[in-house]
Amino acid sequence: MTRILLVEDETAIAGTVEFALRADGFDTAHALTGQQALALARQGGFDLAILDVGLPDIGGFALCRELRRLRDMPVIFLTARDAEADRVLGLEIGADDYVAKPFSPRELVARVRAVLRRAQPAAPAPGFVHDAEGHRIHYRGRLLDLTRYEYGLLAALLQRPGAILSRAQLMDRVWGSDSDSSDRTVDTHVKTLRAKLREVDPTTDPIRTRRGLGYSLQAD
Template sequence: MKTILIVDDEEKIREVVVSYLQKDGFRTIEADTGITALELVRSGNIDLVILDLMLPDLSGVEVCKSIRQISTMPIIMLTAKVTEDDRILGLSLGADDYVLKPFSTRELIARVKANLRRAQDDILLAETISYKDGDLILHPSKHEVHKCGSRVTLTPNEYRLLQTFARHPGRTFSREELIEKVLGFDFEGNVRAIDQHVKNLRQKIESDPKKPEYVVTVFAVGYRFIGGESA
C-alpha cells in the first residue's frame, strides 16, 4: 500500500483528496503546514507528496526544495498560479507534476498513479555503468548516480531522463519522445518543459553545463546521450 502525504492548509481540500485516495487503496497522511510536512517526510515511509503552493508558514516552493535535498519521491504541486514562470520554477526545484486549482479529483488521482508508475519503471540491467573512467557512474539497482566520486541527488524525472538516455546511447530523442518516456503520455504542458529537465540534469552531471559532454543538443530535433565521447 502506497502512502501519500497531502499538504494543504485548507481542511476541506484535504478531506476530499484523502477520501478519493483511500477509496483507491492508498494510505494517507495529512499536513497543514510546510514545517509539519517536512517533519513527516523526514520520518520516512512516504511514497508521494501532493503539495499546495500556498502554505501559511513556508511556501510550497521552499518545501519542495527542502524535500529534494533528502528524497527523490514524486511531488505533485497544487496551485492556482498558471504562469509559465511558476511552472518552470517548480520544475527547476524538483516538482514532477502540476495540478491547477480548482481541480478534478479524478485527474489528480490519475496523476498520482501515473507518477508512482513512472517512479517504479524497470531499471537498467547492469549493476554499474561507468563513463569517462568513473567521472559519471550509474548504480541502477540502487537508483544512485555519482559524479567525480560524489553522490548526485536527482529528482525522479531527472533520473528517468538519464536512465532513458543511458539505455539508448547515441540515439537522438525528440522532445515529444522524451516527454512520453519521462513525464508520461498524459502530460498536457508545452513540450519545451523537457528542456528544463535537461538543463537541470546537465547542472548535476556535466563538468561544464554550457559545454555538455554527456547530453548534447541535436539542433531542431532534441537531445542525444553520447556518454562522454565526442559528439
C-alpha cells in the first residue's frame, strides 16, 4: 500500500485530508511538526509527503530539503500562501506540486495520484549502471572516478532520465545548505563531469543543456 506522510499543524485540516486519502486506498501518517515528520521519515517507507509551509518549528521549505536528504520522495506543498513568489520558490527547491488553501480534498487526492504516476521509475539511461548504496556509477562498463559533487549531480540526473532539473533543484539536492555555492558551481561541475564521460566514450554527450531551464540526461 502506498504510504503518505502528512505534515500539518491544523488538526481539522489534517483529519479531512487523512480521511480523503484513506478512502482512496492510501496509508497515511500524520505529523504536527517538522521534527515529528523527520522522525517518521527516518523510519522509512513513505512514497510521498504533503507538507504545510507554515509549521510551528521548521518551515515547510526547509523541511522539504531535509526530507530530500533522507530520501528523494515526491513532495506536495499544502499552504495558505498563494503568492506567486511562494509557488515558484516551492517548485524550484524540488516540490512536485503546490496546493493553496482552501482546497478540495478530492482534488488533492487526484494531485497525489498524478504526482505518484510521474514519479514512477523511468527506464535506465543507456550505458549507465548506478550502485546507489556503494555510491558508484559505471559508464560503458567503466567505473567513473567522480568527486562527491560530480557523483551527486550524475546520481540526481540518473534518477529521472529525460527530466529537466533546474540549477536550483540540482543545487538543493547536491549542495544543500552550502551557502558558498552558486549556480555557476553547477555549471562548473557539469563541465568536469562531461569531460570524464568523454574520456570513456568521446562520441557521445549524454548530459543535455536545456537553455534557460537546466540539465537533463539523455533517456534513449
